[in-house]
Amino acid sequence: MLFDVSGAKHWIVRLNQKLQEQKKYLTSLDQAIGDGDHGLNMARGFQEVVLKIHDTEYKDLGTFFKDVGMTLILKVGGASGPLYGTAFLKFSMELKEKKEINGIELGEALSAALEGIRSRGRAQLGDKTIVDVWEPVVDLMMSEGENLNPDELIRLANEKMEDTKDMEAKKGRAAYLGKRSIGHIDPGATSSMYLFEALAEVLKGESYEE
């Protein structure tokens, strides 16, 4: 498996399509346990990212993902902005001057991205955040390496997203609800599921319709 700038663009465009489609759904999840802007935040942030990358020729993965991260930090004012932004920045730093990478390198770079999310947000597994999807998915990618089955990645991301339903939020606005956050899927875990779903679809080689 090889992942290059064209694959990277494919990933981000596909993710943006999902976010635009699911904007209302993400918002409704955030209305239940947050402030109801997660759909808006993600849809606007990635729309800006797509605008930014659309007209630029990227010679390597590092510069490409740096633009993704910076744009998210610049445009998204909620927790998701600096968290996903930091993730993509750390990801880009691992991919400096890389034109293409294999599955092992992809897993390692995503592991650095997760580290960025963790140190930025100080959330742990079980806190009902994006970490609850990122951590198991990155673990899978690290352990499977070149043998990763993209369908297994999609399945796991969905399962872990669903698992946030039974968790009590310990971080972010949902933490104000305490135990009353139980019974609702975390909005950030859901957008993270879309992120990995889009990646898996690209890894599967699904066709790229812009």
Place this chain on the structure above:
Amino acid sequence: MLFDVSGAKHWIVRLNQKLQEQKKYLTSLDQAIGDGDHGLNMARGFQEVVLKIHDTEYKDLGTFFKDVGMTLILKVGGASGPLYGTAFLKFSMELKEKKEINGIELGEALSAALEGIRSRGRAQLGDKTIVDVWEPVVDLMMSEGENLNPDELIRLANEKMEDTKDMEAKKGRAAYLGKRSIGHIDPGATSSMYLFEALAEVLKGESYEE
């Protein structure tokens, strides 16, 4: 000794003159341990009071002091507004339909006013507030009754005001300074001293120049 509406007007006008003259001084006291507006608050508040009472014929002390209290509450946005305002309202309630009162009744009405200040502000003796002047002065008036010596009242008010210098503020904005409020005279204690000084001057029968 008799105190009537003309004496009451005399008192308030005289107090206002002092406050206008001492506006900068009161402000400097409040700059040291508060927010620097006590001079402004008192000068503006009593200017409004004087405007209000100037053109009105009052048939009794109750209605007169009700206007004083209401105007202070309406026009002064700092702690001094509702505190002095409440004092004058409680004072007025004791003087309902009274056309003139003697020294004993004056002391009792001021005692009710002090009660209003206390329950509104919850300050105790020694908290470095207006209570530190009001309480001993009202005690003196209550115990002396008709035999009150106005010069003794002035002396005591000044002494008690000075005593606030060594106190640690427990109420109001100065409380944020804790022990560092020690060494400064309390602005409210100072304006209260003027209030009683003006009253004593009226009781002495000093002439009334508007």
Place this chain on the structure above:
Amino acid sequence: MKNNNVSILLISHCYEIVSGLKNLLNQVQPDVNIAISGGIHDEIGTNAFDIKNALESVYTSNGVVILFDLGSALINAELAVEMFGGNKKIIFADAPLVEGAYAAVVESGLGNTVEEVANAAESAKQLQKISD
């Protein structure tokens, strides 16, 4: 009134603070009635009559929780409550203004009682804003 939730009254010495805070809270919970009172004659301070009007505008039999910034606001607020009339379900929360209001609006949005909303506001004091 929008619903059966407990209302919230926010008082500050500066109008901008409570007007901004209300915006922030409306996003979190559009279904809770929030009244604000801040400043006096466009300057820093509070005004008992203005507070009374704000209180009136959101009072229902479900009750009101009041939050304020500084002690002198409390003095005027208690005066306002007295002017408004006794025996009402009104609780002053001993809580930080912004953080307490956030917790209160979340709690009220869940349909809880005026005591529970006030408690939630007061618990915001214990809130650790920076985790280790």
Place this chain on the structure above:
Amino acid sequence: MKNNNVSILLISHCYEIVSGLKNLLNQVQPDVNIAISGGIHDEIGTNAFDIKNALESVYTSNGVVILFDLGSALINAELAVEMFGGNKKIIFADAPLVEGAYAAVVESGLGNTVEEVANAAESAKQLQKISD
């Protein structure tokens, strides 16, 4: 810079809140440099780049104490501090925004150190706003 005092940086999801708070604090202590950052593109949120600019505008070797409203502001603020560059005298106060800022500005006005100013802000948590 006005003087040798510790500067204060106030961050909120809503610009109005910190702009009003700055007005309130300026009245108490005009000699302390206060920077504010709030909102993003005129909406509710925070912006790491804007926070960095605000920080830059008041940073001196005396240090800066940062106060914020909600956790997501902290995430952006830490990002901003990282972008600003390491090894600076910058302390995040685990304190209620309004009450902590009031205590901080008083403490800074007395000429105290950045640690003392941050401690004063954090002590505002313990502040009893309603006495018995």
